[in-house]
Amino acid sequence: MSVMNIGIVGCGSISGIYFTNLARFKGTRVTACADIDLVKAESAAARHGVRSEATVADLLHAPDVDVVVNLTVPKAHAQVTLDALRAGKHVYGEKPLAATRADGQTILREAASRGLRVGSAPDTFLGGGHQTCRRLLDEGLIGEPVGATAFMLCHGHESWHPSPEFYYEVGGGPMMDMGPYYLTALVNLLGPIRRLSGSARITFPERTITSEPKRGKVVTVETPTYIAGIMEFGSGPIGTILTTFDVWHSTLPRIEVYGTEGSLLVPDPNGFGGVPMIRGKLDQEWRPVELSHGFAKNARGIGVADMVKALQTGRPHRASGDLAFHVLDVMEGFLDSSDSGTHYEPISTCERPAALPVGLPEDDVD
Numbered sequence: 001m002s003v004m005n006i007g008i009v010g011c012g013s014i015s016g017i018y019f020t021n022l023a024r025f026k027g028t029r030v031t032a033c034a035d036i037d038l039v040k041a042e043s044a045a046a047r048h049g050v051r052s053e054a055t056v057a058d059l060l061h062a063p064d065v066d067v068v069v070n071l072t073v074p075k076a077h078a079q080v081t082l083d084a085l086r087a088g089k090h091v092y093g094e095k096p097l098a099a100t101r102a103d104g105q106t107i108l109r110e111a112a113s114r115g116l117r118v119g120s121a122p123d124t125f126l127g128g129g130h131q132t133c134r135r136l137l138d139e140g141l142i143g144e145p146v147g148a149t150a151f152m153l154c155h156g157h158e159s160w161h162p163s164p165e166f167y168y169e170v171g172g173g174p175m176m177d178m179g180p181y182y183l184t185a186l187v188n189l190l191g192p193i194r195r196l197s198g199s200a201r202i203t204f205p206e207r208t209i210t211s212e213p214k215r216g217k218v219v220t221v222e223t224p225t226y227i228a229g230i231m232e233f234g235s236g237p238i239g240t241i242l243t244t245f246d247v248w249h250s251t252l253p254r255i256e257v258y259g260t261e262g263s264l265l266v267p268d269p270n271g272f273g274g275v276p277m278i279r280g281k282l283d284q285e286w287r288p289v290e291l292s293h294g295f296a297k298n299a300r301g302i303g304v305a306d307m308v309k310a311l312q313t314g315r316p317h318r319a320s321g322d323l324a325f326h327v328l329d330v331m332e333g334f335l336d337s338s339d340s341g342t343h344y345e346p347i348s349t350c351e352r353p354a355a356l357p358v359g360l361p362e363d364d365v366d
């Protein structure tokens with residue numbers, strides 16, 4: 001298999017692991033990077049032994065870039081992705097696919113009209129923890145899935161993040177920020193969602209930053225910070241999700257799936273490994289399950305490697321634009337439902353991504 005050339009746009013906090021892992025996978029090689037902040041691009045380029053481009057446009061038009069990896073901030077995702085598609089490049093981006101359903105739709109249309117691929121994080125569902133859970137479900141170890149719960153509770157990020165304002169702006173909030181991990185994990189396990197409802201509130205209309213360097217700055221909260229949703233999956237189960245920045249303490253698990261024959265405790269979807277736990281209907285206790293799949297350490301970028309492999313063999317890729325758009329549609333749907341007081345039926349659907357085979361080497365995807 002030949003290697004495809006990757007250009008990274010956005011050389012901030014998350015970019016390091018992409019530079020490292022995309023140099024490790026057999027099918028990918030990073031050739032260039034760019035950032036609106038040239039100093040950041042130059043320092044990443046020096047650190048990782050690649051070329052930095054003077055402008056983002058230069059990178060998008062570079063002949064030795066086949067796939068653009070978009071690691072910019074969420075509000076820039078759509079524009080950078082669209083510019084890359086219009087320059088004729090395949091694109092894989094960090095989550096969310098875009099800040100709005102409308103922008104997500106434009107991206108999918110642009111890619112389809114040009115015959116280009118779009119992929120999106122999260123790719124944690126391809127990690128050993130979640131692929132093992134997928135196998136347990138597919139093998140019927142808890143019977144027919146009946147329901148699932150997903151909980152992400154915390155008190156927000158103004159106590160530690162240096163620039164936390166975006167968490168409280170429209171397009172931020174706990175659902176847009178963390179929902180992609182939880183919902184992508186659920187769609188991987190149970191398939192797409194056909195109907196949902198949500199209730200949402202803003203509990204604290206203002207937040208005071210207590211981290212440096214913006215200590216004391218007051219932020220007006222523009223988006224709900226407590227969002228509770230009910231989801232009906234096309235395959236039958238009913239899911240419950242709660243994402244919030246309003247709660248100080250909780251003992252709730254991250255994700256559980258309930259079946260006719262038992263229950264499954266799914267590891268943190270914001271990670272690649274973890275220990276799944278299963279308890280059949282007659283079991284006295286939960287028991288840990290050994291991981292059947294690899295990629296249990298920080299394998300961020302496996303979604304890119306999978307897309308590259310898919311491009312070369314002509315198969316669908318797993319962390320796909322369709323999957324990310326469905327998740328975006330559902331996330332916005334919870335807020336729409338809360339505003340309208342009615343159920344929301346997603347305008348999107350997607351294929352459940354194919355499970356990874358067992359026994360893959362750590363530097364290659366099937």
Ligand SMILES: NC(=O)c1ccc[n+]([C@@H]2O[C@H](COP(=O)([O-])OP(=O)(O)OC[C@H]3O[C@@H](n4cnc5c(N)ncnc54)[C@H](O)[C@@H]3O)[C@@H](O)[C@H]2O)c1
Nearest residue numbers: 010011012013014035036037040071072073074076094095
């Ligand atoms: N930091 C994390 O732990 C983490 C984890 C998972 C996912 N993510 C996601 O990764 C993405 C990036 O997050 P981050 O923490 O690295 O943010 P960051 O602010 O550290 O880095 C983003 C970089 O993008 C650059 N940028 C912004 N707009 C741009 C544009 N229009 N063109 C070119 N460059 C532009 C910025 O200058 C910055 O260097 C986000 O979507 C975030 O949700 C971050």
